[in-house]
Amino acid sequence: MIINRSQIEEMDKRYRANFINSLPGYKCLNMVGTISNDGITNLGLFNSVFHVGANPPLLGMVFRPDTPDHDTLKNINETGQYTLNNVLPEWYAQAHQTSASFPSGVSEFTPCGFTKHYIDQFKPPFVQQSTVKIGLELRECIDIALNNTKIVIGEVIHVIIDFVLLGADGYVDHIKAKTVTVAGLDSYFTANVLGRLTYAKPGEVPSLLKAG
């Protein structure tokens, strides 16, 4: 079955949102923690984080123009800092609940059952329950004229992680971390290892990498 651009155009708005959001596959799932200059915290659920580069360590994410992302983006612009926190299966429904339209100025931490974790000389809160916590500083905010979204790029400044999750080669084990992934807007998944493969070279069949 081929679905073409004009058929996508004719889709009902919610149908199209489900379709396009779920189309490319499983995505990074992170709760974003921020704080305003007035000291009001915010916690929001995002599924658009992507890798931009390792040196300097940069991650990107997308902000939509017409959603309650606004407190998150406003706070990032105010303090220049934000946190990314992974989601675990035991409380993924609570993480989903942070995407509800709480009034601006109301922190999602308490009503959704999350505990704030602060570190010295870094303003926004991490989520204590998360096993992989990333603190970032804003480096660039790019306006996408095509649809009035913004791409925010941040530099990784702090990582809070148990050393047992970290392989000898730097690899973060998301099976041990129990990280949840997402497809579309509302479907959550755990992962099973297929395999870790050796560096690909022409003419050689990739083989399974032994655990470091």
Next chain:
Amino acid sequence: MIINRSQIEEMDKRYRANFINSLPGYKCLNMVGTISNDGITNLGLFNSVFHVGANPPLLGMVFRPDTPDHDTLKNINETGQYTLNNVLPEWYAQAHQTSASFPSGVSEFTPCGFTKHYIDQFKPPFVQQSTVKIGLELRECIDIALNNTKIVIGEVIHVIIDFVLLGADGYVDHIKAKTVTVAGLDSYFTANVLGRLTYAKPGEVPSLLKAG
């Protein structure tokens, strides 16, 4: 354990690449199919596709400055078109193999065991073995001065998909599609359903959405 920016700076290059690439969690995994104006096809593996918007339907991806992504990006600039194709467990090692440094001008399709699938009035090949095939047209290419990467944004023009994968509400079922996900540069995973949750509203506990 807290790892800070200066410790990241001091990491060995490969260690840092593993660490930062695997840090944010599971990512979209897609093979990108392209063709040059001379008719030479290319197939490359990418883990940086992200959702930009549903209306118009836009997907973004990142191109690094110093890698064999070059044929892919060159071809996208020549024809203005490219395809995204999901990866299945039965042949994920073959998909990994498309990331090997084949000489420029050598198509990865045949040596890696993939079959080209063409549709009318669209230049680049899809991967016949994939269950979710997306055809895109280039809309914007953004230079990221921070690290000399480029973000390419494309508009979804064609989707080739079996109707059994498509829910009544537009949701694409990646469990049925057998889509593989990736963490870091080389670790592949299948997914297990945790649950699909109802639209989040303040003061209401999210519940499991019944299958459409």
